[in-house]
Amino acid sequence: MSVPTPHPFDFDPTYGMTLEQLLAVRPPPAPEGFAAFWEGRYRxxxxxxxxxxxxxxxxxHPDWQVSDIVYTSTGSFQIGGWLLVPRTGIVRRGLVVGHGYGGREQPDFDIPVEETAILFPCFRGLSRSARPPISESPAWHVLNDIDKPDDYIIAGCVEDLWLAVSALIRLFPETAGHIGYSGISFGGGIGALAIPFDKRIDxxxxEVPTFGHRPLWLTLPTTGSAQAVQIYQRRHPDVLENLRLFDAATAASRIAVPMLMAPALFDPAVAPPCQFAVANAPPKFNESFILDAGHFDYVGAAAQRALLREKIGKLFKAP
Structure with a gap:
């Protein structure tokens, strides 16, 4: 594997770290009350x-029956999205698919699964779940109630994922116990926070998950949502204390189900050491597929994607 060069950024999106160094990154310890905070929200x-x-x-799509879906999340927040059901065969599994911080304009039709109902929710405040006064801009969305852990929008987005699972089970009771989650970037971070506390996700x-290792996340130069929080931190230096409750790597250390992680060696939007803090965290059942780059086009991307697609298909293969 090789990292992309040249690049247009005024910082090094590898942060000078080798693969060996990245594989050694560990999640930060959980703050007091971490588990109780999330277990209470899950209940x-x-x-x-x-x-x-x-x-x-x-x-x-010729292979999928597509429906628009709306379901109710916590705080009576209406979550919009799409539901895909195979046109032929039976439904044996469920899959919730998150999105990046750019939101989602349509469902993905090329996910390599069969006999699976796929729910594509738009997390609160974004795309089909947009609602004033929440900004759809990542730089402002990530700051929404950041000073109030109980109200922070990231917590609400995690709950939107849990309620997506509830919606799938309501629509397809046969999927109970056979529901997976797939998320990239923003959706990857939300997934890392949600999965360890929801035993219904198997x-x-x-992929390139964000919100990992918040102490590093707040210090490394980036083009992503962390940049907005770093600017906020200059005026509110105590923000890290709140964000420790929302550390995707800390949460991922509690994951006890099979996982496929795809961190990148080079990424200007989500710093690789923060991604690897998440990827390295689960104590077992973890497989990593290391990408040359995230949030950046590079030579060899198509070949890597083809190999990764095979692994995703195997992970989510219907029982």
Missing amino acids: KALAVDPMPSLSGSTAS RGYL
């Missing part, structure tokens, strides 16, 4: 009736 989320509602969609795929 409250389980008590919410998602009331999923389906309607016809303008999107279409496996996961996280």
Whole structure:
């Protein structure tokens, strides 16, 4: 593997770290009350009736029946998205698919799964779940109630994922115990926070996940959402104390289901050491597929993607 060069950034998106050094990055210790904070939120989320509602969609595909979906998350927040059901065969598994901080304009039709109902939620405040006064800009979305851990929007997004699982089970009871999660970047960080506390999720795929190792996340130069929080930190130096509750690497150390992780050696938007802190964290059942780069086009990307696609298909193969 080789990292891309040249690049247009005024910092080194490898942060001068070798693969050996990246594989040695460990998650930071959990702050006091970490597990209780998330377990309490999960219990409250389980008590919410998602009331999923389906309607016809303008999107279409020869292999998938596509529906628009709206379900209720915590705080009565209405979450919009898409539901894909195979046109032929039966549904034996469920899959929730998150998105990056750019939101989502349509479902992905090339996920290599069969006999699987796929739910593509848009996390609160973004795309089909946009709602004023929440900004859809990543630089502002990531700051929404950042000073209030109980109200921080990232916590709400984790709950949106849990309620997506509830919605799938409501629509397809046969998927209970057979639901996976796939997330990239922003969605990867949300997944790392959600999976260890939801026993209904039986496996996961996280690609270039963000929100890992917050102490590093707040110090390394970046083009991503961390940049906005770093600017905020200059005026609010105590922000790290709140963010320790939202550390994807700390949470990932509690994951106990099969995982496929895809961290990158070079990434201007999510610093690789923060990604590897997440990828290295699960104590078992963990496989890593190391990408040359994330959030950046590079020679050899298509070949790597083809190999990665095979691994994703195997991970989420219907039982």
